[in-house]
Amino acid sequence: xxxxxxxxxxxxxxxxxxxxxxxxxxxxxxxxxxxxxxxxxxxxxxxxxxxxxxxxxxxxxxxxxxxxxxxxxxxxxxxxxxxxxxxxxxxxxxxxxxxxxxxxxxxxxxxxxxxxxxxxxxxxxxxxxxxxxxxxxxxxxxxxxxxxxxxxxxxxxxxxxxxxxxxxxxxxxxxxxxxxxxxxxxxxxxxxxxxxxxxxxxxxxxxxxxxxxxxxxxxxxxxxxxxxxxxxxxxxxxxxxxxxxxxxxxxxxxxxxxxxxxxxxxxxxxxxxxxxxxxxxxxxxxxxxxxxxxxxxxxxxxxxxxxxxxxxxxxxxxxxxxxxxxxxxxxxxxxxxxxxxxxxxxxxxxxxxxxxxxxxxxxxxxxxxxxxxxxxxxxxxxxxxxxxxxxxxxxxxxxxxxxxxxxxxxxxxxxxxxxxxxxxxxxxx
Amino acid sequence: xxxxxxxxxxxxxxxxxxxxxxxxxxxxxxxxxxxxxxxxxxxxxxxxxxxxxxxxxxxxxxxxxxxxxxxxxxxxxxxxxxxxxxxxxxxxxxxxxxxxxxxxxxxxxxxxxxxxxxxxxxxxxxxxxxxxxxxxxxxxxxxxxxxxxxxxxxxxxxxxxxxxxxxxxxxxxxxxxxxxxxxxxxxxxxxxxxxxxxxxxxxxxxxxxxxxxxxxxxxxxxxxxxxxxxxxxxxxxxxxxxxxxxxxxxxxxxxxxxxxxxxxxxxxxxxxxxxxxxxxxxxxxxxxxxxxxxxxxxxxxxxxxxxxxxxxxxxxxxxxxxxxxxxxxxxxxxxxxxxxxxxxxxxxxxxxxxxxxxxxxxxxxxxxxxxxxxxxxxxxxxxxxxxxxxxxxxxxxxxxxxxxxxxxxxxxxxxxxxxxxxxxxxxxxxxxxxxxxxxxxxxxxxxxxxxxxxxxxxxxxxxxxxxxxxxxxxxx
Ligand code: SF4
Ligand code: SF4
Numbered sequence: 001x002x003x004x005x006x007x008x009x010x011x012x013x014x015x016x017x018x019x020x021x022x023x024x025x026x027x028x029x030x031x032x033x034x035x036x037x038x039x040x041x042x043x044x045x046x047x048x049x050x051x052x053x054x055x056x057x058x059x060x061x062x063x064x065x066x067x068x069x070x071x072x073x074x075x076x077x078x079x080x081x082x083x084x085x086x087x088x089x090x091x092x093x094x095x096x097x098x099x100x101x102x103x104x105x106x107x108x109x110x111x112x113x114x115x116x117x118x119x120x121x122x123x124x125x126x127x128x129x130x131x132x133x134x135x136x137x138x139x140x141x142x143x144x145x146x147x148x149x150x151x152x153x154x155x156x157x158x159x160x161x162x163x164x165x166x167x168x169x170x171x172x173x174x175x176x177x178x179x180x181x182x183x184x185x186x187x188x189x190x191x192x193x194x195x196x197x198x199x200x201x202x203x204x205x206x207x208x209x210x211x212x213x214x215x216x217x218x219x220x221x222x223x224x225x226x227x228x229x230x231x232x233x234x235x236x237x238x239x240x241x242x243x244x245x246x247x248x249x250x251x252x253x254x255x256x257x258x259x260x261x262x263x264x265x266x267x268x269x270x271x272x273x274x275x276x277x278x279x280x281x282x283x284x285x286x287x288x289x290x291x292x293x294x295x296x297x298x299x300x301x302x303x304x305x306x307x308x309x310x311x312x313x314x315x316x317x318x319x320x321x322x323x324x325x326x327x328x329x330x331x332x333x334x335x336x337x338x339x340x341x342x343x344x345x346x347x348x349x350x351x352x353x354x355x356x357x358x359x360x361x362x363x364x365x366x367x368x369x370x371x372x373x374x375x376x377x378x379x380x381x382x383x384x385x386x387x388x389x390x391x392x393x394x395x396x397x398x399x400x401x402x403x404x405x406x407x408x409x410x411x412x413x414x415x416x417x418x419x420x421x422x423x424x425x426x427x428x429x
Numbered sequence: 430x431x432x433x434x435x436x437x438x439x440x441x442x443x444x445x446x447x448x449x450x451x452x453x454x455x456x457x458x459x460x461x462x463x464x465x466x467x468x469x470x471x472x473x474x475x476x477x478x479x480x481x482x483x484x485x486x487x488x489x490x491x492x493x494x495x496x497x498x499x500x501x502x503x504x505x506x507x508x509x510x511x512x513x514x515x516x517x518x519x520x521x522x523x524x525x526x527x528x529x530x531x532x533x534x535x536x537x538x539x540x541x542x543x544x545x546x547x548x549x550x551x552x553x554x555x556x557x558x559x560x561x562x563x564x565x566x567x568x569x570x571x572x573x574x575x576x577x578x579x580x581x582x583x584x585x586x587x588x589x590x591x592x593x594x595x596x597x598x599x600x601x602x603x604x605x606x607x608x609x610x611x612x613x614x615x616x617x618x619x620x621x622x623x624x625x626x627x628x629x630x631x632x633x634x635x636x637x638x639x640x641x642x643x644x645x646x647x648x649x650x651x652x653x654x655x656x657x658x659x660x661x662x663x664x665x666x667x668x669x670x671x672x673x674x675x676x677x678x679x680x681x682x683x684x685x686x687x688x689x690x691x692x693x694x695x696x697x698x699x700x701x702x703x704x705x706x707x708x709x710x711x712x713x714x715x716x717x718x719x720x721x722x723x724x725x726x727x728x729x730x731x732x733x734x735x736x737x738x739x740x741x742x743x744x745x746x747x748x749x750x751x752x753x754x755x756x757x758x759x760x761x762x763x764x765x766x767x768x769x770x771x772x773x774x775x776x777x778x779x780x781x782x783x784x785x786x787x788x789x790x791x792x793x794x795x796x797x798x799x800x801x802x803x804x805x806x807x808x809x810x811x812x813x814x815x816x817x818x819x820x821x822x823x824x825x826x827x828x829x830x831x832x833x834x835x836x837x838x839x840x841x842x843x844x845x846x847x848x849x850x851x852x853x854x855x856x857x858x859x860x861x862x863x864x865x866x867x868x869x870x871x872x873x874x875x876x877x878x879x880x881x882x883x884x885x886x887x888x889x890x891x892x893x894x895x896x897x898x899x900x901x902x903x904x905x
Binding site for chain 2: 023031033038039041045066069072086087089
């Protein structure tokens with residue numbers, strides 16, 4: 001597609017990168033068909049191609065973002081379905097990330113939105129703060145009915161209260177342990193990104209991951225100094241805050257690499273995995289560029305690691321039907337599609353696929369809190385498709401999807417919980 | 430920028446009142462009139478032509494379309510219909526004084542009748558969406574344009590779209606049973622219905638391919654077919670374009686009709702392989718995708734006979750797809766071909782002409798010579814079985830004269846098609862792209878006759894003017 005940036009604009013590396021993405025788009029429109037918001041809203045402006053165009057105009061004009069443009073970019077889930085559909089290889093993720101940062105820089109949101117976003121960015125990446133806030137939310141939940149019905153802000157608060165789990169699971173005894181020794185001789189050594197929100201919401205996922213890896217002869221380290229991947233703040237356009245997280249992680253894992261060495265950095269929250277794998281691009285031109293690329297190259301989803309290491313079950317097949325819900329960050333963001341299905345089958349489950357498997361469930365990081373109406377519509381659509389497969393349970397590789405889909409009659413577990421169970425771990429649930 | 434009819438100044442002057450009138454008829458988010466939100470609607474799949482419209486409306490029902498049409502008719506405002514906006518001939522290019530009616534929200538499947546083998550769908554259902562709605566039932570809707578994932582049935586009717594499999598199943602017009610239309614005055618009309626041949630004039634035939642110039646389609650009744658027992662694709666790689674062209678002619682001449690017979694040349698093979706990882710032969714100058722259908726025994730027999738013919742043309746390799754996944758990858762590459770060319774060139778013009786199959790080799794040679802002359806690369810992708818050519822001319826829109834050269838090159842290719850005894854458009858429609866070349870194909874008298882047909886439906890020329898016919902002010 002033609003663009004009209006000035007030479008001066010193109011001297012800015014971020015604009016040059018955006019221009020590159022825009023030039024790759026041939027405006028064919030294929031991506032509109034698989035975009036969840038276009039399917040729901042039927043407006044080009046809520047489609048990838050429409051957003052690409054809005055972003056192009058915003059960047060070319062070099063003017064502050066307008067409320068109208070912000071509305072349509074905010075509605076984007078960053079599910080990246082458009083990227084797997086695009087035949088031309090348009091890197092929509094890099095473009096929309098840049099747009100979000102531009103919006104954050106040039107657009108002043110209404111005060112209640114600013115407050116909400118600041119709160120989310122302050123709480124979510126920090127397990128301690130999250131625990132506190134969730135406890136408060138549990139206390140506040142009975143009062144949700146007192147909130148006025150109308151108004152986006154109130155609907156958001158209501159969504160938050162509804163999303164907060166009724167009772168938090170206690171922290172796992174494995175939480176906080178730095179090194180988990182291999183069972184038997186050590187075959188490999190990996191770092192585990194132990195996640196921020198996930199650790200609080202569902203510690204069983206990390207426990208299962210650690211058991212799966214150590215059982216296969218892995219030493220699992222949780223590196224001091226590594227924490228939130230930076231994704232939550234990155235997707236809110238909070239560039240500096242995200243970069244601080246990224247830098248801390250790169251430093252921590254680089255120490256590990258030069259120290260005892262690493263064969264991989266294992267991630268069991270697909271959203272974080274997409275982020276880690278993009279560290280190289282994020283840090284381009286920075287002093288840490290090389291280290292960032294090294295970290296990105298080592299990052300792998302837990303299912304990729306298990307395929308590589310040769311996972312095998314030890315219990316007899318349970319005779320259960322599992323509907324596999326492909327998390328967007330895994331299927332679109334990382335292109336990991338076969339590994340989880342294959343492993344579940346190998347573990348002895350009958351694996352079924354819902355219709356519209358490419359469509360997002362509406363979780364999408366903080367999306368279900370910031371866009372509660374669209375998120376709920378997508379959740380209901382996803383649940384209907386999952387129910388139609390009549391499964392005993394749903395398995396997925398991302399904590400966000402689990403929280404979004406849970407509590408509607410279908411048991412939802414993390415893929416690793418099922419794999420661990422069949423390899424000798426506890427029965428999930 | 431392509432010339433359009435001069436905007437009606439009185440309409441531009443009444444813009445605010447017209448928008449206000451539209452807002453009274455539709456939901457608040459169904460009328461778009463803010464300048465920065467209109468921008469993404471300024472173009473379609475042919476993004477070299479752009480024009481911001483007066484407004485965009487997104488009606489959700491036939492009744493809303495009718496109300497909008499009646500209002501705009503009273504106001505004397507032009508209308509451009511838009512489906513998914515995937516047109517490669519600029520069929521949905523807006524006009525400054527026109528309101529774009531997008532049918533994207535009309536995306537419901539209304540009825541599927543397996544016994545009578547028909548489906549009734551709204552105009553904004555995607556082409557592939559019809560087949561997907563019948564998943565597991567063994568039925569499908571046959572025409573399959575490359576953009577079938579995204580393009581909408583309303584647009585397919587407007588352009589009489591084809592696709593890779595129309596060699597066997599025919600194009601859109603051969604697969605339609607009925608239409609619900611809104612006339613320029615805002616009247617709702619049903620034509621055809623649940624049977625193959627309607628009484629009276631063949632209105633269905635006239636309206637299919639009329640490029641949004643006679644009425645707005647809101648519902649479509651399509652024929653659905655039972656899918657064959659199985660299908661398999663074969664990839665045949667050749668040393669030169671004309672050898673592959675000769676092979677196509679030989680297959681057709683033998684009396685075998687495969688369900689699809691697709692051609693790609695070297696640049697196309699490389700671009701598509703990078704996207705689909707289908708195992709296309711990268712050492713080949715030209716490749717054919719040949720698909721057959723039927724029982725396993727029928728497939729074996731057909732592939733055997735076709736393989737025999739291919740072997741007489743000194744192929745580099747012949748490969749028969751061994752699994753459904755392999756076939757899917759082969760088709761993914763072909764269907765994504767246009768976009769995939771976006772990987773090797775920032776912009777392209779996708780041409781669409783038809784030539785007699787027997788002249789394929791000669792045409793390819795001439796296109797090669799023109800490519801050198803214009804200094805522009807071309808990737809050739811087409812439905813070789815029925816001679817529907819899609820040369821993709823690559824250029825760089827950010828370079829000043831490159832688009833101009835590409836357009837002239839494209840016009841030369843289409844002239845060549847007519848000279849070879851073919852025609853200007855296979856399945857993309859005339860749109861704005863081939864508007865001015867219509868005089869190569871038709872005499873002035875023939876064009877006037879066609880204009881009179883339009884005038885009969887739309888005396889004020891409010892429906893998608895500036896398309897199909899060379900500009901003439903005032904219209905005939
Ligand atoms: S990331 Fe998802 S929601 Fe956003 S434009 Fe792409 S497909 Fe649509
Ligand atoms: S599919 Fe890719 S090339 Fe086509 S419009 Fe979407 S982003 Fe652009």
